[in-house]
Amino acid sequence: MKGTTKFYLRLILFISIISTLPIILVGTFSYIKASTALYDKVIEEKEQSINQITSNVEHILKTVDHSLTYFINSSFLNETLKAPMDAVQFQLYRQVKQELNHLQTFDTGVEDALLLSLEGNWIINNSGLFKVTTNEIQEDFGHYFELPFNSMWILENNNVELRQKYGIQDFSNYNVSLVKKLPQNYSNKNGLAIISIPSVNLAKFLSNDIETETLMILDNDFRIITHNNIALIGENFANEDFIANLIENKTESKGQFTTTIDNADYTVTYQKSNYNGWLYLSLISNDILKKETTPIGLFTLTVCLSVLFLSILLSWIGSRHLYRPINELLNSIMTSFKASPTTTKQTIDEFEFIHERIHHLAHENNELEGKLQGQIEQLKQLFITRLLDGHLSEEELKLKYLSYQYPEKWKRLCVISLQIDSLEETKYNNEQYDLLLFAINTIAEDVIPKENRLTPVLRRGVQITPYISNHESLEEYENAVDQIVNELQNKVKEVLEIPVSIGVSPPFTKLTEAREAYHESVEALKYRLKFGSESIIFAKDIGQGTTIKTYFPESIKNELFDVIKLGEREKVEQILHDLISNIFSKDLKVKQYEISLLRLLNDLIVLMQTLGVELEDFNDKKSLFDQLFELKSVNEIEEWFKRVIIVPLVTSLEERINSQYKNISDKIIHIIQQEYDSDVSLESIAERLHYNPNYLSSIFRKETNISFSEYLSMYRLNMAKKWLVESDLSIKDIAEKFHYNNSQNFIRSFKKKEGLTPGKYRELHSNKKLD
Incomplete structure (x- = not known):
């Protein structure tokens, strides 16, 4: 033979496989069983390790949570939140400060505790007492009141300006904070209790060997709470590929899966906390996990290669004798097709040579017929x-x-x-x-x-x-x-x-x-x-008449425009449906339907311009008329009018009306707060603002959920309580300021609302100030 052909190589390979297959199967089976047992053992150890980390961290978190819950449920805390924390209440401040210090123990890693009173406008933390305004509370701590739960662990990036402002020590770039809204059992929250643990303090529960294993804890937004590489704390892993697997398995609280990171396979062991929803993760390279199985694989590979080499040698010797008749037949066929024997045998299988020639001729014929067809x-x-x-x-x-x-x-x-x-x-x-x-x-x-x-x-x-x-x-x-x-x-x-x-x-x-x-x-x-x-x-x-007599329900259109101006969304949709249905209930031609729809569209555009609503708010790549002509059914036409014209128009009018209502209510409240001690009434305010009293009454109730008289009475009562505590005015003088005929009427009204007389109220709060 002048060259080595593919069939000859296959013949050698076939004989080699037949002779070595049993050895390869036994070796492979032995290697798989041994490596699987070792691999499973390592995997089990990782599951136990992540479970231990979860237990240790949650023990700390639950200890802090229980301590803080015990503190905020104490009998004196609700009254403390209402106290103004003036100088006379120094003992109360010391007691609160002492309780906050008790929450900070060495074993829990707590570095700061903070108590905030929205009613008293003060903050107490490790650095002492800070008096703050309502605006400062809203700016610096308002986001805590917007948290979805009354008690919640969150990851926070330290705000340098905020820490300097309130004297909070800076132990780490990130803190894990337990935030509890106060009081716990009331919907109206007037305070906060916050415990902060530096994220680096939780890293001590993780292994420091970042070369072999990556350990981390993620919050519900997949941000790193702590990591055995503390430089990564605060990073967001939501876009990592392996996080997608965790989301798919969200019904499983713990488990393992394999993922690819930077072209390397990793085993991810995870456990989700039932306590606060945190995710505890361990990432370890599969190469490290399988390191112990390498010696077994090398030994098995050596044995198999040795047997394979011996089999190939024997197969080569025997196949030369078997191949001789096939080689003679191949040379004869190649001579008939005028092909080079050496070149052909080096590039193609012997039996494929004949098949290729025939298939090539058939393919060319079919291709020519296909192109023609x-x-x-x-x-x-x-x-x-x-x-x-x-x-x-x-x-x-x-x-x-x-x-x-x-x-x-x-x-x-x-x-x-x-x-x-x-x-x-x-x-x-x-x-x-x-x-x-x-x-x-x-x-x-x-x-x-x-x-x-x-x-x-x-x-x-x-x-x-x-x-x-x-x-x-x-x-x-x-x-x-x-x-x-x-x-x-x-x-x-x-x-x-x-x-x-x-x-x-x-x-x-x-x-x-x-x-x-x-x-x-x-x-x-x-x-x-x-x-x-x-x-x-x-x-x-279809009728072929040329006379075009259009139909348009003008009365229904006027009714539709009226409810649009009033912003009554539900009525608008029903009347629009009635209008479209009325048009298509008539036996008209297509052109007549189109003219009626164009008239409705044109009238709506005029209405928008009259109401001061810009057409640019409803623009599209195509004009409104082109879009209308592309619609194919009555339902599509009705939905298009509603989606493109009606709903945006009603929404714009609603926003304008709500803004007007808010402005009027603010003016009424301002007048009450400035003139509460005069003979102010809804009629006098209506005359001043040039509105009907009934209209102002409905707007005020809609915006504040209480009537004008209720708000005025409530505000006067609050001012009376303030004067009783902070001034030396007699009860008679206070009654006269609020235009009571006599002091007895004022005393009866006060007792009815507060449960005690003005004198008792003054005496009670005077004693509290002395204490």
């Missing part, structure tokens, strides 16, 4: 397109029609136009519209026999099929067309599960009339606006 189909489609456009002369039409072997005889012709109604409630989207048309075109070719049609084509989003009939009578023709279009519609519904409508032109006999018939069938499709989805519309059944 594809070109004929394209030429047919071009012919039908030009026929429907009326671009063929009679001589050219006759010549090409016969060349494409279409039926030569017919009694009648018609054009069938099919269009998709809507894709809204189907499994498809608008991007697949053209693909669906191609599928429908194929279905039309299958449903309508070849001898009864010309080539179906697609034009401007419509599937067109010229239909050929040889029925003698008009009734037989009509029955045949009705049967074929119903079968076509049902087949599309069955296969593609989409609704379609079909328009059929009147019958004609000359091919030159195809252009007019095509336009009539497409025009018939427009009557879906009247007949609805999945209609079959024959052009002959």
Whole structure:
């Protein structure tokens, strides 16, 4: 042999495999069993390790949580939050400070504790007492009140300015803070209790060997709470690939899976805390996990390679004798095909050589036939397109029609136009519209026999099929067309599960009339606006009158515009539905429907301009009129008016009305707070603001949820309590300031609302100030 052929190599390889397969199988099985046992042992150790870390960390967190809960549930804390923490309450401050110090123990790692009173406007932490304003509380601590739970562990990035402002020591860039809203059992929160643990203090529970294993704890947003590489604390891992696996397995509280990070395989061991939802993770390279199995694999590989080498050697010697007859036959065949024996044997299998030659000749023949057939189909489609456009002369039409072997005889012709109604409630989207048309075109070719049609084509989003009939009578023709279009519609519904409508032109006999018939069938499709989805519309059944007398329900339109101005969204949608339904309930032509809809659109645009709503707020790539003309059904038209015009207009008006209401309520409250000690009334304010009193009353109640008189009485009561505690005014003087006829009326009113007389109230709060 002048060269080594593929079959010869396969023969050697086959014999080698047969002889060495048992050894390879036994060696592989032994290696897999041993390595699997070692691997499972290491994996189990990692699960136990992550479980131990979870237990240790949660022990610290629960200890801190229980201690803080015990503190905030103490009997004196609710009263403390209401206290102003003046100088006379120094003992109370010392008691609070002492309790906060008790919360900070060495074993828990707590570095700071903070108590905030929204009512007293003060903060107590390790650095002492700080008096703050309501605005400062909202700016510096307002985000805590927006937390979804009354008690919650969160990861915080240390705010340098905030820590300097309140004297908070800076132990770490990130803190793990337990935030509890106070009081715990009341919906109205007027305080906060915050315990902070530096994230680095939790890192001591993790292994420091970052070369072999990565350990971390993530919060619910997949931010790193702590890490055995503390430089990564605070990083967000939400976009990491292995996090996607955790999200998919969110029903599992713990487990393991394999992922790829930087082209390396890692085993991820995770456990989700039932206490606070934190995620405890261990990432370790599979190469490290499998390191102990390497010696077993090397030994098994050495044995297998040795046996394989011996088998190949023996196979090579025996195969030379077996291959001799095949080599002689191959040389004979290559000589017949005038191929180089040496080159052929070096590049191709011996038996494939014969198969390739025969297959090559058959493939070239099929390819030539396919190209010819594809070109004929394209030429047919071009012919039908030009026929429907009326671009063929009679001589050219006759010549090409016969060349494409279409039926030569017919009694009648018609054009069938099919269009998709809507894709809204189907499994498809608008991007697949053209693909669906191609599928429908194929279905039309299958449903309508070849001898009864010309080539179906697609034009401007419509599937067109010229239909050929040889029925003698008009009734037989009509029955045949009705049967074929119903079968076509049902087949599309069955296969593609989409609704379609079909328009059929009147019958004609000359091919030159195809252009007019095509336009009539497409025009018939427009009557879906009247007949609805999945209609079959024959052009002959549509009236051909030229008089256009439009109909428009002016009274319903006026009612619609009135509720739009009032911003009554639910009524707007119902009246719009009534208006559209009323228009299409009339027996009109498509042009008449279009004129009515254009009138409605134009009137809505005028209304927007009158109300000062900019048209640019509702812009699109296409004009409103173009969008309207593209709609195919009554439901689409109603939904388009609602989505594009009505809802944005009502929303804009609602925002304007709400802003006006808010401004009026603020003015009323300001007048009450400035003139509460005068004879202020809703009527006097209405006269000053130039509004009707009843209108102001409804606006004020809507914005504040209480009446004007209730708010005025409540504000005066609060000012009376303030004067009783902070001033030396007599009860009689206070009653006169609030225009009571006598002090007894004031005393009865005060006792009814507070449960005690003004004198008792003053005496009680004076004693508290002395204490």
